[in-house]
Amino acid sequence: MTSAEFLMFARGPMIQVAGFVFALGLLVRLVEILMLGRSENLAEKRGSGFQGGLRTIISRFFPADQNTFKRSAVTVVAGYVFHVGLFFIIFFLTPHIALFKHLVGFSWPALSTPIIDFLTVLALIAMVVLLWRRLTHPLLKFLSTGEDFIAWTVTFLPLLTGYMSYHHLLLPYNWLLGFHIASVALFLVVFPFTKLMHTFTFFLARWYIGSMAGEKGVRQ
Amino acid sequence: MKTECGSSCSTARFEVDSPSTMTGNGIALLYEITHALERYAESGEATAIDLQRVPLSDQESDWMAGMLGKGEINATLHSMGRTTIEETGTSGVWRIAHYDESEVLLGAFIEVTNCPELLCTPAEDIREGAERLKRRLKEISEEVKQ
Amino acid sequence: MSKDDSLVDVLQRSGVSRRGFLKFCALTASAMALSPAMVPRIAAALEQARRPSVIWMSFQECTGCTESLTRSHSATIENLIFNAISLDYHHTLQAASGEAAEAAREAAMEENWGKYLLVVDGSIPVGNPGFSTIAGISNKDMLLETARGAAAIVAVGTCSAYGGLPHAAPNPTGAVSVADLVTDKPIVNVPGCPPIPVVISGVLTHYLTFGEIPELDELGRPMAFYGQNIHDRCYRRPFYERGQFAETFDDEGAKKGWCLFKLGCKGPVTYNACATVKWNQGTSFPIESGHGCLGCSEPDFWDMGGFYEALSTPLPGFNEAIAYGTAAGAVAGLASGVLASRVKKRAKDQHQTVSVDDLEKGESS
Incomplete structure (x- = not known):
């Protein structure tokens, strides 16, 4: 197989199958969760569940207390760097925006490539730090399962191959772009069946917690 | 490859931002030439650079020409079209441009040497020249005898 | 012009001086994308070079490649190169046609068996031999027959190199490339639609000068011209x-x-x-x-997914795959949800309440 054939295969059948599996798995799991619903709250409402839910979704984006930060500063900092970086890399690199435009029909302004490049380096470093911590911290090590390492790998690979493609490292660009797309395909297939689902479910979880608290009249 | 472009090709062009002014190839080329000069001074090893392999913007070419300056020698070879051979103001750096019969620029080179080979007379041509002149003198002396 | 003439003889007859020859060598090096340091080697090689016989075959093509080459700009150099080869068969360019042309091809093949250079433009239909024929001979048969006696093959244009436009989905003629049919000869792919004229002539010059094909990349293209992105x-x-x-x-x-x-x-x-x-x-x-x-x-x-679609977009079919996946996922999710709520409801229905009295009764008995 030549690099050109591989690239065509990655841009064609491979990503199509991955996209199908991703959409299917994602929808099954989200619909299941939503249909399961919550048990009825019989207590008298003392506040707005809607407001509480919304507030929690937003407020939990920010570090809640000094204590958590003090206890696991590495996880907090590296976690933020990696997640924020990933968000901008996925949604604000020009080639990615072109992909979303192809999918949804509209686009938005991009960040310049050197900024994305910088964020990628940061995200890669942060991910390595997080992995190292998972492997060395006794409690994290005890709690870690194979799934954690699978999730880490399939997230790390697209970042790495994307960075390599942009800088033409080691291999001709066609191969690198092909591998980048292939690694994204792997990510998409693994996504719905692992903890990577938190990308979507954290909204639900925060909403439930927030609305329960809101209905009980908890003030933040 | 760049064509000489006179007033004949003044077609309308968009005013474009020109990132090519910053290709960086011009300055890199000047460094390469400097190293070639040092090498020549040390070991007598000549260097030739094919300008077609180095994409330069027009501004960059002009800038380079200015940096190298204008020299004392300017020769033209007439074989398969014109070829201009000129030394730049930087001694030892020659610019050679080959044209075809219809004055289309075919290739341009920078040579770092004390004298480009194209200027030197080929040894065979010297032998042939000597023979031709000898023959000619013989013919004349025979004419005189008659 | 004798077949045994070397390129230098051709040049000398055209009144080219020794300095002119040097100029020619410098430009040849440039055309082959070789370093000027190679000029002495090129000069030495050209002095030895014999006029190779060239047979040019056009199959499923648009003549764009031949147009590109014959419109090539540096008339002097390219003309000298083409004077230096013996183009024995090119049915678009040659005056003869039909049987006379085929006779010329057969004569050239016989005379130079094992030594001639075969240049091909156009893809070869293998779906049905009748899709493209020359003088009643199918393209495939003619290629295989001519390739047998060739020293090397130059596939000019994307059609002969990779199948090109005729090979585009759904490939109605079953078009294939030269390399798909001929596997036992050195093949140089010179793709492009059309290829750059000086690249075509550069590859021919390389063969003429050194008598061998240049260094190739994984797709069979000369590194000197196709090595850069x-x-x-x-x-x-x-x-x-x-x-x-x-x-x-x-x-x-x-x-x-x-x-x-x-x-x-x-x-x-x-x-x-x-x-x-x-x-x-x-x-x-x-x-x-x-x-x-x-x-x-x-x-x-x-x-490749549309000339005006950004490279990072997937090939056609991705959006559909997502849409089908979403629809199927929603249906499956609903079904699974209904099933789960049924189970939940049944469990609720079967739930029996137990009071403290009941438990105490149970314990005492």
């Missing part, structure tokens, strides 16, 4: 880095000459010499004229 050599690259893109062909960005990535430029995956050698006497190349690269020197460039 259009995107890497593009003068618009700095705009890509800065994130300045033309969004349409007539917006402010397009007028300012910004990067054409979003308009479907395939420069990043295309290997060719356009950005350095350029076209039309070095005037410009497609990107310089404001249009993205089509990737015409790459296999299946016609099916």
